[in-house]
Amino acid sequence: MTSLNNATVLVTGANGGLGTALVQAALERGAARVYAAARNPKEWDDKRVVPLHLDLTDPASIERAAGEAGDTTVLVNNAAVFPRGDLLSAPIEDITATIETNLVGPIRLTRALAPALRSAKGALVNVGSVLSWFAIGKAHSVSKAGLWMATNAIRLELAPDGVQVLGAYFGPTDTPMQADNPSPDKHKPSDVVAPVFDALEAGEHEVLVDDMTQRVHAALSQPVTALYPALASR
Numbered sequence: 533m534t535s536l537n538n539a540t541v542l543v544t545g546a547n548g549g550l551g552t553a554l555v556q557a558a559l560e561r562g563a564a565r566v567y568a569a570a571r572n573p574k575e576w577d578d579k580r581v582v583p584l585h586l587d588l589t590d591p592a593s594i595e596r597a598a599g600e601a602g603d604t605t606v607l608v609n610n611a612a613v614f615p616r617g618d619l620l621s622a623p624i625e626d627i628t629a630t631i632e633t634n635l636v637g638p639i640r641l642t643r644a645l646a647p648a649l650r651s652a653k654g655a656l657v658n659v660g661s662v663l664s665w666f667a668i669g670k671a672h673s674v675s676k677a678g679l680w681m682a683t684n685a686i687r688l689e690l691a692p693d694g695v696q697v698l699g700a701y702f703g704p705t706d707t708p709m710q711a712d713n714p715s716p717d718k719h720k721p722s723d724v725v726a727p728v729f730d731a732l733e734a735g736e737h738e739v740l741v742d743d744m745t746q747r748v749h750a751a752l753s754q755p756v757t758a759l760y761p762a763l764a765s766r
Protein backbone atom coordinates (compact mmCIF):
# COMPACT_ATOMS: atom_id res chain seq x y z
CA MET A 533 0.00 0.00 0.00
CA THR A 534 1.59 3.28 -1.11
CA SER A 535 0.19 6.67 -0.25
CA LEU A 536 0.91 9.48 -2.67
CA ASN A 537 0.43 11.96 0.15
CA ASN A 538 3.90 13.41 0.86
CA ALA A 539 5.46 11.09 -1.75
CA THR A 540 8.22 12.15 -4.12
CA VAL A 541 7.05 10.96 -7.52
CA LEU A 542 9.00 10.72 -10.77
CA VAL A 543 6.84 10.56 -13.91
CA THR A 544 8.50 9.82 -17.26
CA GLY A 545 6.91 11.17 -20.43
CA ALA A 546 5.48 13.93 -18.25
CA ASN A 547 4.69 16.23 -21.20
CA GLY A 548 2.52 13.58 -22.90
CA GLY A 549 -1.20 12.96 -22.55
CA LEU A 550 -1.09 10.40 -19.75
CA GLY A 551 2.04 11.95 -18.26
CA THR A 552 0.39 15.32 -17.74
CA ALA A 553 -2.60 13.63 -16.07
CA LEU A 554 -0.26 11.56 -13.88
CA VAL A 555 1.61 14.67 -12.71
CA GLN A 556 -1.66 16.51 -11.96
CA ALA A 557 -3.19 13.54 -10.13
CA ALA A 558 -0.05 13.01 -8.03
CA LEU A 559 -0.23 16.68 -6.98
CA GLU A 560 -3.95 16.38 -6.20
CA ARG A 561 -3.22 13.35 -4.02
CA GLY A 562 -0.74 15.34 -1.96
CA ALA A 563 2.67 14.54 -3.46
CA ALA A 564 5.38 16.65 -1.85
CA ARG A 565 7.43 16.75 -5.06
CA VAL A 566 6.89 15.52 -8.62
CA TYR A 567 9.81 15.15 -10.99
CA ALA A 568 8.33 15.77 -14.44
CA ALA A 569 10.78 13.97 -16.72
CA ALA A 570 10.80 14.75 -20.43
CA ARG A 571 13.13 15.07 -23.37
CA ASN A 572 12.22 18.77 -23.45
CA PRO A 573 11.33 19.68 -19.86
CA LYS A 574 8.89 22.55 -19.44
CA GLU A 575 7.93 24.83 -16.58
CA TRP A 576 4.86 23.87 -14.53
CA ASP A 577 2.66 26.21 -12.56
CA ASP A 578 3.05 24.31 -9.28
CA LYS A 579 6.19 24.79 -7.18
CA ARG A 580 6.16 21.11 -6.23
CA VAL A 581 6.94 20.11 -9.83
CA VAL A 582 10.63 19.80 -10.72
CA PRO A 583 11.28 19.61 -14.47
CA LEU A 584 13.86 16.90 -15.24
CA HIS A 585 15.64 16.12 -18.49
CA LEU A 586 15.42 12.44 -19.48
CA ASP A 587 15.99 10.62 -22.74
CA LEU A 588 15.29 6.93 -22.24
CA THR A 589 17.41 5.96 -25.24
CA ASP A 590 20.51 7.51 -23.62
CA PRO A 591 22.00 5.60 -20.64
CA ALA A 592 23.99 8.67 -19.52
CA SER A 593 20.81 10.75 -19.45
CA ILE A 594 19.11 8.06 -17.34
CA GLU A 595 21.99 7.98 -14.84
CA ARG A 596 22.04 11.78 -14.65
CA ALA A 597 18.28 12.01 -14.10
CA ALA A 598 18.36 9.30 -11.42
CA GLY A 599 21.18 11.18 -9.68
CA GLU A 600 19.16 14.40 -9.67
CA ALA A 601 16.03 12.61 -8.44
CA GLY A 602 17.66 10.41 -5.82
CA ASP A 603 14.90 11.09 -3.29
CA THR A 604 12.22 9.50 -5.50
CA THR A 605 9.83 7.26 -3.56
CA VAL A 606 7.39 6.44 -6.41
CA LEU A 607 8.69 5.90 -9.94
CA VAL A 608 6.12 5.92 -12.77
CA ASN A 609 7.55 4.49 -16.01
CA ASN A 610 5.06 6.06 -18.41
CA ALA A 611 6.98 7.29 -21.46
CA ALA A 612 6.75 5.28 -24.65
CA VAL A 613 6.75 5.48 -28.43
CA PHE A 614 4.39 3.78 -30.87
CA PRO A 615 5.69 3.60 -34.45
CA ARG A 616 3.13 2.04 -36.79
CA GLY A 617 5.41 0.09 -39.18
CA ASP A 618 5.39 -3.70 -39.58
CA LEU A 619 7.97 -5.72 -37.70
CA LEU A 620 9.18 -7.34 -40.93
CA SER A 621 9.42 -4.24 -43.12
CA ALA A 622 9.89 -1.11 -40.98
CA PRO A 623 13.48 0.13 -40.58
CA ILE A 624 15.08 -2.09 -37.95
CA GLU A 625 16.19 1.10 -36.16
CA ASP A 626 12.50 1.87 -35.47
CA ILE A 627 12.09 -1.53 -33.85
CA THR A 628 15.21 -1.29 -31.70
CA ALA A 629 14.40 2.31 -30.68
CA THR A 630 10.93 1.19 -29.59
CA ILE A 631 12.33 -1.59 -27.45
CA GLU A 632 15.02 0.74 -26.08
CA THR A 633 12.48 3.44 -25.15
CA ASN A 634 9.61 1.28 -23.92
CA LEU A 635 11.44 -1.63 -22.29
CA VAL A 636 15.20 -1.24 -21.82
CA GLY A 637 15.02 2.42 -20.76
CA PRO A 638 12.46 1.75 -18.02
CA ILE A 639 14.56 -1.19 -16.78
CA ARG A 640 17.68 1.02 -16.72
CA LEU A 641 15.83 3.80 -14.85
CA THR A 642 14.38 1.33 -12.35
CA ARG A 643 17.85 -0.13 -11.73
CA ALA A 644 19.24 3.38 -11.17
CA LEU A 645 16.46 4.31 -8.73
CA ALA A 646 16.11 0.91 -7.02
CA PRO A 647 18.28 1.96 -4.04
CA ALA A 648 16.02 4.97 -3.46
CA LEU A 649 12.83 2.91 -3.83
CA ARG A 650 14.20 0.24 -1.48
CA SER A 651 15.27 2.67 1.22
CA ALA A 652 11.87 4.44 1.06
CA LYS A 653 9.91 1.17 0.84
CA GLY A 654 8.33 2.99 -2.07
CA ALA A 655 6.67 1.91 -5.28
CA LEU A 656 7.15 1.38 -8.99
CA VAL A 657 4.32 1.86 -11.48
CA ASN A 658 4.93 0.50 -14.97
CA VAL A 659 2.46 1.69 -17.58
CA GLY A 660 1.64 -1.23 -19.84
CA SER A 661 -1.26 -1.51 -22.26
CA VAL A 662 -3.94 -3.80 -23.61
CA LEU A 663 -1.30 -4.16 -26.34
CA SER A 664 0.91 -5.97 -23.82
CA TRP A 665 -1.33 -8.93 -24.72
CA PHE A 666 -2.52 -8.10 -28.23
CA ALA A 667 -0.21 -8.05 -31.24
CA ILE A 668 -1.80 -5.34 -33.40
CA GLY A 669 0.65 -2.80 -31.96
CA LYS A 670 3.56 -4.60 -33.67
CA ALA A 671 6.87 -3.32 -32.20
CA HIS A 672 4.92 -1.44 -29.53
CA SER A 673 3.17 -4.70 -28.55
CA VAL A 674 6.50 -6.51 -28.45
CA SER A 675 7.95 -3.87 -26.15
CA LYS A 676 4.85 -3.77 -23.93
CA ALA A 677 4.75 -7.57 -23.64
CA GLY A 678 8.38 -7.36 -22.54
CA LEU A 679 7.53 -4.62 -20.05
CA TRP A 680 4.72 -6.79 -18.65
CA MET A 681 7.17 -9.60 -17.90
CA ALA A 682 9.85 -7.18 -16.67
CA THR A 683 7.25 -5.76 -14.29
CA ASN A 684 6.50 -9.25 -12.98
CA ALA A 685 10.19 -10.10 -12.58
CA ILE A 686 11.08 -6.80 -10.91
CA ARG A 687 8.10 -7.22 -8.56
CA LEU A 688 9.66 -10.44 -7.29
CA GLU A 689 13.06 -8.76 -6.93
CA LEU A 690 11.72 -5.77 -4.98
CA ALA A 691 9.09 -7.50 -2.85
CA PRO A 692 11.53 -8.64 -0.14
CA ASP A 693 12.44 -4.97 0.42
CA GLY A 694 8.83 -3.85 0.75
CA VAL A 695 8.63 -2.06 -2.60
CA GLN A 696 5.21 -2.26 -4.28
CA VAL A 697 5.25 -2.87 -8.06
CA LEU A 698 2.07 -2.05 -9.96
CA GLY A 699 1.51 -2.97 -13.61
CA ALA A 700 -1.18 -0.79 -15.24
CA TYR A 701 -3.03 -1.96 -18.35
CA PHE A 702 -5.75 -0.19 -20.36
CA GLY A 703 -7.08 0.43 -23.85
CA PRO A 704 -7.23 3.42 -26.21
CA THR A 705 -6.92 6.77 -24.48
CA ASP A 706 -7.23 10.23 -25.97
CA THR A 707 -3.60 11.36 -26.14
CA PRO A 708 -1.20 12.35 -28.93
CA MET A 709 -0.20 8.65 -29.19
CA GLN A 710 -3.74 7.85 -30.39
CA ALA A 711 -4.27 11.00 -32.49
CA ASP A 712 -4.83 8.82 -35.58
CA ASN A 713 -7.55 6.78 -33.83
CA PRO A 714 -10.95 8.39 -34.59
CA SER A 715 -12.88 6.23 -32.09
CA PRO A 716 -15.26 8.25 -29.90
CA ASP A 717 -14.79 5.64 -27.15
CA LYS A 718 -11.26 6.55 -26.10
CA HIS A 719 -10.70 7.09 -22.38
CA LYS A 720 -9.94 10.53 -21.03
CA PRO A 721 -6.41 10.42 -19.54
CA SER A 722 -7.72 11.46 -16.11
CA ASP A 723 -10.22 8.54 -16.22
CA VAL A 724 -7.30 6.12 -16.60
CA VAL A 725 -5.03 7.73 -14.05
CA ALA A 726 -7.66 7.69 -11.27
CA PRO A 727 -8.03 3.86 -11.13
CA VAL A 728 -4.28 3.42 -11.57
CA PHE A 729 -3.49 5.60 -8.56
CA ASP A 730 -6.43 4.07 -6.64
CA ALA A 731 -4.84 0.64 -7.24
CA LEU A 732 -1.44 1.95 -6.15
CA GLU A 733 -2.84 3.38 -2.95
CA ALA A 734 -4.79 0.14 -2.32
CA GLY A 735 -1.57 -1.90 -2.53
CA GLU A 736 -2.47 -3.82 -5.74
CA HIS A 737 0.03 -5.62 -7.99
CA GLU A 738 -1.86 -5.08 -11.21
CA VAL A 739 -4.76 -3.00 -12.54
CA LEU A 740 -6.74 -3.82 -15.70
CA VAL A 741 -8.67 -0.59 -16.12
CA ASP A 742 -11.34 -1.48 -18.68
CA ASP A 743 -13.46 -4.31 -20.08
CA MET A 744 -11.48 -4.53 -23.31
CA THR A 745 -8.26 -5.09 -21.41
CA GLN A 746 -9.89 -7.65 -19.11
CA ARG A 747 -11.32 -9.55 -22.11
CA VAL A 748 -7.98 -9.62 -23.94
CA HIS A 749 -6.19 -10.76 -20.80
CA ALA A 750 -8.74 -13.54 -20.23
CA ALA A 751 -8.41 -14.71 -23.84
CA LEU A 752 -4.73 -15.53 -23.31
CA SER A 753 -5.81 -18.80 -21.70
CA GLN A 754 -7.68 -19.80 -24.87
CA PRO A 755 -6.40 -20.94 -28.28
CA VAL A 756 -4.64 -18.23 -30.28
CA THR A 757 -7.67 -17.91 -32.56
CA ALA A 758 -9.72 -16.46 -29.69
CA LEU A 759 -7.73 -13.22 -30.01
CA TYR A 760 -7.04 -13.51 -33.74
CA PRO A 761 -10.22 -15.05 -35.29
CA ALA A 762 -9.02 -14.38 -38.85
CA LEU A 763 -6.48 -17.17 -38.30
CA ALA A 764 -9.28 -19.71 -37.77
CA SER A 765 -10.00 -19.93 -41.49
CA ARG A 766 -6.39 -20.74 -42.41
Ligand SMILES: NC(=O)c1ccc[n+]([C@@H]2O[C@H](COP(=O)([O-])OP(=O)(O)OC[C@H]3O[C@@H](n4cnc5c(N)ncnc54)[C@H](OP(=O)(O)O)[C@@H]3O)[C@@H](O)[C@H]2O)c1
Pocket residue numbers: 544545546547548549550551570571572586587588589609610611612613633659660661662702703704705706707708709710
Ligand atom coordinates in the same frame (compact mmCIF):
# COMPACT_ATOMS: atom_id res chain seq x y z
N1 LIG B 1 -2.88 6.48 -25.49
C1 LIG B 1 -3.30 5.22 -25.41
O1 LIG B 1 -4.28 4.80 -26.07
C2 LIG B 1 -2.60 4.25 -24.50
C3 LIG B 1 -3.23 3.01 -24.24
C4 LIG B 1 -2.59 2.10 -23.40
C5 LIG B 1 -1.36 2.43 -22.84
N2 LIG B 1 -0.77 3.64 -23.14
C6 LIG B 1 0.52 3.94 -22.56
O2 LIG B 1 0.45 5.15 -21.84
C7 LIG B 1 1.77 5.71 -21.77
C8 LIG B 1 1.71 7.18 -22.08
O3 LIG B 1 1.36 7.33 -23.45
P1 LIG B 1 0.47 8.54 -23.99
O4 LIG B 1 -0.73 7.95 -24.56
O5 LIG B 1 0.37 9.58 -22.96
O6 LIG B 1 1.35 9.01 -25.22
P2 LIG B 1 2.04 10.41 -25.54
O7 LIG B 1 1.12 11.52 -25.27
O8 LIG B 1 2.61 10.23 -26.89
O9 LIG B 1 3.22 10.48 -24.46
C9 LIG B 1 4.35 9.67 -24.54
C10 LIG B 1 5.50 10.42 -23.90
O10 LIG B 1 6.67 9.59 -23.96
C11 LIG B 1 7.76 10.46 -24.16
N3 LIG B 1 8.91 9.80 -24.78
C12 LIG B 1 8.98 9.24 -26.00
N4 LIG B 1 10.24 8.83 -26.25
C13 LIG B 1 10.97 9.17 -25.15
C14 LIG B 1 12.34 9.02 -24.81
N5 LIG B 1 13.24 8.48 -25.65
N6 LIG B 1 12.75 9.47 -23.60
C15 LIG B 1 11.88 10.05 -22.75
N7 LIG B 1 10.57 10.22 -23.02
C16 LIG B 1 10.13 9.79 -24.22
C17 LIG B 1 7.23 11.52 -25.09
O11 LIG B 1 8.06 12.62 -24.93
P3 LIG B 1 8.16 13.82 -25.98
O12 LIG B 1 7.16 14.80 -25.41
O13 LIG B 1 9.58 14.25 -25.86
O14 LIG B 1 7.82 13.27 -27.34
C18 LIG B 1 5.82 11.72 -24.61
O15 LIG B 1 5.73 12.79 -23.69
C19 LIG B 1 2.63 4.89 -22.73
O16 LIG B 1 3.39 3.97 -22.00
C20 LIG B 1 1.60 4.19 -23.59
O17 LIG B 1 2.09 2.99 -24.14
C21 LIG B 1 -1.38 4.56 -23.95
